[in-house]
Amino acid sequence: MIKLLHLQNLKAWRDSGPVRLAPVSMLLGTNSSGKSTLLQSLLLLKQTAAAPDRTVHLNLGGDEANDFFHFGGFDAVLSHGVAAPRQFSITLEFERPEGERVRHARFACSYGQTASGAVVVQELSLSTVARRFRVVRRERGAYAVWVDGEAQPRGKGPQYAPERSIAFSAEALALLGADGAHLQDLSLALRRELEAIVYLGPLRRQPARDQVWSKSAPGALGSDGNQVLEALLANALLKSDTQGATLASVSHWLQRMGMADQMGVRQVGRSSRYEVVVHKDGVVANLRDVGVGVAQVLPVLAMAFWAPAGSTALVEEPEIHLHPLAQAVLAEMFSQVSQQRQVQFIVETHSEHLFRRMQTLIAQRKTSPQQCQMLFVERRGADAVLVPLEVDAFGTVRNWPPRFFGDAMGEAREQARARAQRMREEK
Known part of the structure; x- marks a missing residue:
């Protein structure tokens, strides 16, 4: 699970400060405030770690088939107006179970630009509570390798350049001897944490009416949910210990939302094509x-039960096209799944109904402020600023931002004033 994220000089974030993350973290705020950049920074590391070229320092995107996001060039990522040194950085802390123990680790990396315009790692640090390994860029592309608090680097040279932002080179590992094995384990833990990130964007693709089943399960649902039908078909039709489990869970939550009684799959005639059908009030429909709304929330629900235990799910605007009750029920789903399946959710939302239900769940002791972190993002001039909401054990927000969800009290006052004015005029 990702425990902390810290951005500096990245897009709207001059300095986010240490952003504490929980099993469920909700990012709230106005449009274009910087919420999505917090998610995109994790996707930037994930697509870099998955880059086919191990010598790449940072994959800013451009491959529509394989990359999550195209960040443009270095200047598009760097915060506006940053003077020398022109660098941005990403730090994250995470913990992963390894056998009977949990590994706590920290990754920190700063990036600069060469004279030719390439993005390069300026400094990479991988550390645990007890150990710290660093590789620092020097002149002419050489790197120095440092261990713990030693006064001198273990070695210097271009062969020690890091790989894919998250790993030391084979030459650096060899240089470190016995320490190299420990460092390699640390890099592998980081890679697994990034690989465990799943992402669903704010625009979901409309599902096909039916499709040929490939008789295999997709590796991912896709950032627009384009593989959700294939996943549901695989879960319903492939023989396994979990056959039908995802479909049953999706049906349960659609029923809780009042959107369907049940969801199923059926063969189209005698062909090899199958369709997903919705049962509601005795009617079965494609x-x-x-x-x-059903098609738009389906990838959200499917992701919650398709993602392997231990995943981190990044979800943007899960409430799109949903009525207020369904939006509120999403809060219950995120809370329950995070506890039962150990899936972490980082949710960017504009839904007051989702937020209010999470407050209620805290008051009902079905979750807690430690299990659910509420984060408000706002713009102050050109800079994004993050305000962690102070939520007590009764779900009450102690530091409620002004005009958080508009001005409901102001609207009520204006309605009363207008009503009184009309009554006077009509006498």
């Missing part, structure tokens, strides 16, 4: 023939 997924394309019911309200768009």
